[in-house]
Amino acid sequence: MTAIEVRGLTRRYSGGFEAVRGVSFEVERGEMFALLGTNGAGKTSTVEVVEGLSRPAEGTVRVLGHDPFAERAQVRPRMGVMLQEGGFPPDLTAFEAARMWAGTLTSPRPVDEALEMVDLTHRATVRVKQLSGGERRRLDLALALLGKPEVLFLDEPTTGLDPESRRNTWELIRALLREGVTVLLTTHYLEEAQALADRLAIMHRGRIVAQGTVSEVVDAYPSRISFVPPAGVTLPFVVDAEPSGRVTLRTNSLQSSLHELLAWAHLNNVELSGLDARSASLEEAFLAIAEEAA
Amino acid sequence: MRAVAVGQAELKLFWRNRTALFNSLLMPLLLVPVLIAVDASGVPLVIGLVGFALLMAVYYNLVTTFVARREELVLKRLRVGELTDPEILVGAALPSVVIALGQMVLYCLVVAVVTGVDLPSRPWFLLLGVLGGVAIFVLLAAASSAFTRTVEMAQVTSLPILMACLFGSGMMFPLTNLPEVLAKVLQYLPLTPVLQLLNAAWADGPVIKPLTVVAVWIVLGTYAVQKWFRWDPRR
Numbered sequence: 001m002t003a004i005e006v007r008g009l010t011r012r013y014s015g016g017f018e019a020v021r022g023v024s025f026e027v028e029r030g031e032m033f034a035l036l037g038t039n040g041a042g043k044t045s046t047v048e049v050v051e052g053l054s055r056p057a058e059g060t061v062r063v064l065g066h067d068p069f070a071e072r073a074q075v076r077p078r079m080g081v082m083l084q085e086g087g088f089p090p091d092l093t094a095f096e097a098a099r100m101w102a103g104t105l106t107s108p109r110p111v112d113e114a115l116e117m118v119d120l121t122h123r124a125t126v127r128v129k130q131l132s133g134g135e136r137r138r139l140d141l142a143l144a145l146l147g148k149p150e151v152l153f154l155d156e157p158t159t160g161l162d163p164e165s166r167r168n169t170w171e172l173i174r175a176l177l178r179e180g181v182t183v184l185l186t187t188h189y190l191e192e193a194q195a196l197a198d199r200l201a202i203m204h205r206g207r208i209v210a211q212g213t214v215s216e217v218v219d220a221y222p223s224r225i226s227f228v229p230p231a232g233v234t235l236p237f238v239v240d241a242e243p244s245g246r247v248t249l250r251t252n253s254l255q256s257s258l259h260e261l262l263a264w265a266h267l268n269n270v271e272l273s274g275l276d277a278r279s280a281s282l283e284e285a286f287l288a289i290a291e292e293a294a
Numbered sequence: 295m296r297a298v299a300v301g302q303a304e305l306k307l308f309w310r311n312r313t314a315l316f317n318s319l320l321m322p323l324l325l326v327p328v329l330i331a332v333d334a335s336g337v338p339l340v341i342g343l344v345g346f347a348l349l350m351a352v353y354y355n356l357v358t359t360f361v362a363r364r365e366e367l368v369l370k371r372l373r374v375g376e377l378t379d380p381e382i383l384v385g386a387a388l389p390s391v392v393i394a395l396g397q398m399v400l401y402c403l404v405v406a407v408v409t410g411v412d413l414p415s416r417p418w419f420l421l422l423g424v425l426g427g428v429a430i431f432v433l434l435a436a437a438s439s440a441f442t443r444t445v446e447m448a449q450v451t452s453l454p455i456l457m458a459c460l461f462g463s464g465m466m467f468p469l470t471n472l473p474e475v476l477a478k479v480l481q482y483l484p485l486t487p488v489l490q491l492l493n494a495a496w497a498d499g500p501v502i503k504p505l506t507v508v509a510v511w512i513v514l515g516t517y518a519v520q521k522w523f524r525w526d527p528r529r
Contacts, residue, residue: 051374052374053373053374072378073376073378076374076375076376077376081374081375083367083370083371083374085367085370086367086370086371086374087366087367087368087370087371088366088368088371089303089307089362089363089366089368090366091306091307091310091311092303092306092307096303096306097303099299099303100299100300100302100303101299101375102299103296103298103299103300103302104296104297104299104300104372104375104376104377105375105376106376140371143371147375147376153374
């Protein structure tokens with residue numbers, strides 16, 4: 001069953017600037033879909049329309065079968081949102097901010113439980129202005145979870161988190177996914193998308209330029225083999241060497257290319273120092289896409 | 295009502311904000327000698343204090359509240375929740391309104407006891423005037439916040455309405471002392487019809503026209519808020 005359906009979404013700002021141009025994607029129930037892109041690619045502009053904050057200039061958006069803008073009252077009780085930049089009054093404590101939010105919801109979970117989920121229990125009585133940036137992010141996540149959402153929107157949820165908190169947040173998100181929560185994530189941490197997302201789309205200048213599972217997106221890009229050959233050895237193929245002497249091969253069939261290379265080295269008794277062979281990572285795919293599209 | 299949750303949080307913030315406390319609770323006391331000096335006593339003093347509470351505790355206080363919450367991104371955060379837009383505004387306005395109403399009751403009782411004001415003969419006009427005034431100044435505060443970049447700027451952007459109402463609504467001196475043409479124009483200020491209604495609670499006076507002007511201001515204010523109110527900080 002489809003939880004989020006976006007068709008031909010275009011968003012235009014009052015100055016006429018088109019931040020999103022004909023974006024389409026679907027997110028199934030219980031799935032995590034990640035929107036990636038460079039800054040200014042249109043991720044947040046897209047998500048804000050899906051959240052129902054703004055009406056699309058063109059195209060349609062459905063969340064749990066409803067128009068999130070026109071039928072806000074039907075959709076909002078079933079979704080949780082963590083904005084890229086959301087705020088709380090600085091003079092409220094974390095607990096007070098969460099209790100205020102709970103008071104606006106149809107069926108909230110207990111405030112203590114939500115703070116516990118994001119490891120903020122020990123900071124409950126601290127004023128928001130005294131929380132660290134990462135703690136504020138986690139408070140924002142706690143509010144997004146307070147309403148027991150079926151669909152969760154996370155806009156750069158781990159920006160400003162220390163590595164341990166990020167790891168904990170990932171665990172929490174995985175647990176939510178196991179419970180069947182649908183998640184739409186935007187992030188510029190590619191390893192975050194790689195670790196969590198079932199499927200993803202890469203945006204560039206308002207358009208989706210690649211979409212699929214992590215391996216589908218990555219498979220389109222060549223693997224790399226790199227090493228430093230001994231001086232004076234003539235390689236059986238033409239490559240450019242870096243000033244350090246390191247050479248890098250790109251190949252679409254990593255296994256057989258590597259086999260050929262190693263067989264040749266063995267036969268000729270050549271030592272390949274610093275040998276490194278790897279499939280394309282999401283990062284490489286991402287950088288290649290950004291470069292191509294530029 | 296869900297907006298009450300926001301109102302409760304706002305009330306806490308109000309007690310923690312010294313500037314707002316001073317403006318709402320102590321400023322009206324500074325006004326008493328002024329009003330006494332211009333020879334207001336009894337009913338005019340009561341009406342003046344109610345008008346002042348509308349201007350400071352409701353209007354000025356709410357301009358700063360709306361701007362502060364917008365710049366802190368609180369309004370933006372609330373907007374992705376379940377509350378409707380009007381509920382968010384009502385919730386944020388609630389404590390200021392409740393405090394203003396409390397002040398009005400308190401000051402009126404004090405003045406009534408000290409100067410011996412009679413009970414209003416037509417109290418429903420008192421009620422209509424106060425409720426209409428609250429509605430007008432909540433809406434005008436929301437509209438003014440749209441033209442106010444920072445909390446500090448609120449001192450400037452609120453001046454036109456504050457000054458016009460303070461001196462042009464018959465609060466400091468009766469409009470009958472002014473040239474007729476000017477007095478006629480000033481009847482259309484947002485506070486003037488409110489004070490006229492309050493007056494009509496004690497003395498016979500016109501009520502149809504002030505009621506109409508109040509209604510028009512509420513419509514204009516609603517339109518202005520829908521058209522200009524900003525939920526996001528200006529960038």
